[in-house]
Amino acid sequence: MDKPLTKNIDLARGPLDLAGYERAGGYQALRKALGSMSPQDVQQAVSDSNLRGRGGAGFPTGKKWSFVPMGPQAPRPKYLCVNADEMEPGAFKDRLLMENDPHLLLEGVILSAYAIEAQVAYIFLRKEYVLSARRLEQALGEAGQAGLVGKNILGGGFDLEIHLHTSAGRYICGEETGLLNSLEGKRANPRFKPPHPQVSGLWGKPTIINNVETLCCVPGIIANGAEWFGKLSRTADGGTKLYGVSGRVNRPGCWEMPMGSTIGEILDRAGGMKQGYRLRGLIPGGASTEFLTDQHTDAVMDFEGLGKYGSRMGTGTMVILDDRTCVVGMCHNLMKFFARESCGWCTPCRDGLPWVRDLLWALETGQGQAGDLDLLEMHTQQLGPGLTYCALAPGAMEPLIGALRHFRGDFQRHIDQKGCPWRR
Amino acid sequence: MLNETEKEEVARELERYPTRQAACIEALKIVQKRHGYVSDEHLAELAGLLGMTEDELDGVATFYSLIFRRPVGRHVILLCDSVSCYVMGYEDIYRHLRGGLGIEFGQTTADGRFTLLPAPCLGCCDRAPAMMIDDDLQLDLTGPKVDQILAQYQ
């Protein structure tokens, strides 16, 4: 099986330098594009490939790009932003790519910038990813020396500056418009859409924001064609996917597998549950996806597959709920995260999430009261999409919705028994 | 006062963005690298360099969790308290740290050696529980391992 994302990755060896990367076929896609493809051709190939954004929402990448004004009349500069803020609890896939194959990301960035005729790209990296920063800087230095970034790239007349921007914390920076405000040196409150960033983004200019993994898919698509990319997948969504598992499994980790692998297959890859632990459930793709249970191991992990169970693939990195872990405690932990990371802009999120957190803590500590589950339900309904300003709070509610659906009994027991059965 | 190196670093950052304000987060981190935190004096000086007011810059500085506006210890421990680490028992590690250092989240040891802070998911969920001390990731934590690690930071 082709593994376009991880073929160069060898954790023991570390990342390839520029020469190694080129020897492994790197920057061929870029040479091809600059040599023989127009920006529209690159966009077309990406559209045809059915690449969907790997940042969590799964928006078709080619379609996203198609809204960027093109040609000499378009406002300048245009920007490409790489969303490397990976902070979704349970997600650890972008780090793998950046630490171990930085040139792949750079090639993806240059190609994508070319496709939308962007003059400047910013890689928005979370501060804690120190090693990623070091390796990206290194790769950027090499690429600059080799004429792969900067003026007149590879003599093809295309100019691109790439800057690595490291952040200063806050999950909301990963929300694409919050990211823009943060890059502008402001508080990372999200922005209202429309206008979409393609029309008015960074400093009011046309801007595309893509996830690291998304951009890492682009060189393969250009090198091998859309059809090839489509065939990597088992489903309609093109390509391979980085899937991950954490929790009480034998071999937690992150692997490249065909898009559309099942939960069971991914769990197998993780070596199954640790001895003494039983699978009760999981959140399939990072903290803002709905809980599934051990009944859902056949579910297909792609952008549509989990919909029929009321969940989402999200980042594709799952967190396992085992039988020795309290689901209420887990929810409380998630809500503590989301309440703390709320940007403070809109009321439901700013003031609703702390309430949910406090209610769950009350359950955990034996202070739960009769109406508390209704209050939790109320929040799951009233913090939904469209009701809050951005997707943070609706995302926060997803695991709670799933937990209340599948494990309501556990919640009730906390009230009836005045405390957490797992904590005593 | 910023020293020459810091001023140069800030100047370099300024070149990477079309507005001065855009460099402010990097600039705050440059100050923090040397001093551990951003004092009122540094805030004022940076604001001047960046064409911002202190109030504007402080509005940004206090938004971000990794800009410290109060003094911290010589080493900052960021203990991941997110969901995978929760499942894998970060609370035990926290208890251990609390016992060993005598501080809670948000506090600094009396000798000024450590500040302990909760951190959102560090992206090491497969190696949970995890923490970061200064720039170093520490993975697969256990109580005894934590003691060994702490000993390396004086």
Added chain:
Amino acid sequence: MITIYVDNQAYQAKAGGNLLEAVLSLGLNLPYFCWHPAMGSVGACRQCAVTLYKDEQDTQGKIVMACMTPVKEGLRISLQDRQSRDFRARVIEWLMANHPHDCPVCDEGGECHLQDMTVMTAHDYRRYRFAKRTFANQDLGPFVNHELNRCIACYRCVRFYNDYAGARDFSVLGCHNTVYFGRSQSGPLESEFSGNLVEVCPTGVFTDKTLKEHYTRKWDLQTAPSICVHCGLGCNTIPGERYGTLRRVQARYHSQVNGYFLCDRGRYGYEFVNRPERPRTAMIRRDGQLAAASAEAALAAARELVGSARGLAGVGSPRASLESNFALRQLVGAENFYSGQAPWLDDCVREALRQLQIGPATPSLRQVEQCDAAVVLGEDVTNFAPMLDLAIRQAVRVEPMELARQLKIDLWLDGPVRELIQDRRGPLLIASPAATKLDEIARWTYRSGPAGVVRLALATARELDASLPVPDGLDEPTARLAKEVAAALAKAKSPLVVSGCGCGSVELIQAAGVLARALAKVNSAARLSLTVPDCNSLGLAMLGGKNFRQALEALRLGRADTAVVLESDLWDLAPTDAVESALAGKRLVVLDHLPGRTVQRADVLLPAGTFAEADGTLVNNEGRAQRFFQVFPPQGDIRQSWRWLGDLAGRNWPNLDAVLAELSSALPDLAPATGAAPQANFRIEGLKVARQSHRYSGRTAITADVTVHEPKPPDDPDTPLTFSMEGFDGIPPAALVPRFWSPGWNSQSALTRFQQEVNGPLRGGPAGVRLINPGSSGGTAVSAVSGESDQAGPQAGRLCYQKLLVVPAWHIYGSEAQSMQSPALAGRAPRPYLGLSPADAAQAGLQADQRITAQFDGQSLSLEARILPSLPRGLAVLGMLAGQPAVQLPAIIDPPPKGAP
């Protein structure tokens, strides 16, 4: 107009706006917080949720934020359906989770938007049972109190203070549910518009600190429509009184003048009304001493002085009403009526009046906000005409906002528009002697004395109209700047020229007129806005008295032996020696409410009512006549000046309307002023408009220490308002609105109920009338003005500065006499100073803050030296501070000697 359906009922709405505006304009109830009519929508609070249906068949609908939803033909929404009602109730419940239950001790109580919205959504039971977050408060200075625990994080404060008013010393700090609205460090708010936080904040976080000193609930305040008396712009206000003292001033919306806001001088300058030092009793000089007398005796004494005079001089006042000035004019005769504006300013005001009459038309402040290019010639508007600063701050956004229009972004979407245009600003030139606050948003700044600014203005005019001559002595950089500015003005859709009396230069005002007219040839939408010093400077000029110099001469030469001085301190108008020699041996009748040197020198003192105790008409800088009404009846001997004067003149006018009638026939140009507000006999449903709210408390007990009988409300023969809670309390004509209140809307937000539509005019007809129509009256175009040299010192080609040219520097806190009686404001005034360029200071050997004595013509001033890096060499500025000895400006002086005392 288009049709929308609200709960299945069809309504007409204006296309292009948002749904919240539309719903409020229809008079329906929908709660909101983060939206503000002047600041647009941001969608943060989520309170204005409604259910939107795709079509008639859609029974499900989905929740949208009304403030973020454009109004479109056929739109179907529900306010009543369960879904959105529930959600709105939850939003309030969340907002109230951390809100303290301190309404009884909260200054906002009873006029709190949060209270109203809580009631509107029927939130009455607390389910959040966990600990509330708490904050420490900050000291924000003398104007605004800070109590952040009451914050509901609607972000209106920062959006007003930083985004709208352009100040940068305040911000949101922190994150998640501990966002903190304040400053990095405690300290006085620097914006001249900080007081608006009090009205913009929907709860009790920001409250009026001066009100706290003598706190009264809104419903217990007696209020009346009024006009600000602290500068020439004529902002509309609502002052409130209780127990005979004025408690606060709030903004009274006027769609063309001040909109929703006031400056801090206007809001906090009111305390002169309450000053104990204020003349309150009638007095007669006996044996050289002023002694209290009965009002009748004083009147008789004054009558005797006037009657036996061998020549009268009446000095009118730019801070007294048209009626009072006219009454004086009638008493002394038109030929003996003099202006009480300092002569050099008087010259400017008359020139401004002339230019306004020639045109092009002068814009209202609202129209200024909509201009897309502006030049400011010689003015420091922030300090001289503060609300003009706020308007220009909006105007510089107009040109870049064109981009939003092109991208079809609704202009009321505040976030997207700001994100799009970032800090791009339209063309603005500030040409002034020293740096001004508006420089920070200007594309060009030009530092020069009046003559240089005149040259720049004329050169710019010449670029637009080749028939004009090139000004003499034009240097290369100025010529280049003129070209650039002219090009930007020519390109603009609605360009604006701002100038005025601030520089004390008649030529400059003329040059501004020349430029505006040259511009108007290119674009008929060009406008000319001219500032004037005082609240009725223009009205006084229109009455056409003589200059005060001539009054002094008449007195000095003995042509007049008796002066009647109306609400003026003569020592503010001319150098001390000149005033004293002119007054030597003369008899003085003084009417005033401010203490001062003229009051002390009076032979008869008649205590005058302040604006709060008087009715009258003021004419603002655009020539708009506006009526102010008594807030409370004058106490003791105090009477309105026109009434004293009428009695003195034996006119016995029965009421204000009688004065206005006489004014109309004497001065037909001013006749339209009568229509500034309805007359005294105006009634609605047979009722007068009540100055007291229907909840006014203590009516029967308020004088119980004196009598247990409820006193009869005082008569008010002059106005259609009554000093009572009995009366009309609905929506009266705009000029008569004494407060904004509507059932369920106890806060200032009730205003939307009084507007024809959001941001539109008030219902019930216009408030005030424009008296000036360009081209209607005399005056011919001045095509060129000579620019005499600014640099008094430098001889041609030699860098030798022997003299300094001194021009005035105005201060929002300090220059205006009445407001300086307010402690909160006086505390922020600078000490008397002379501002010098660094080079001149160095040459004279002066250090910053050093005490100096500056010799002006006929007057020496003891000052501090201030070094102003922005000042060009040879130019100096004198801080204009109320009460300091008067000098004539611009003046040429010797540099103060080194080491002077």
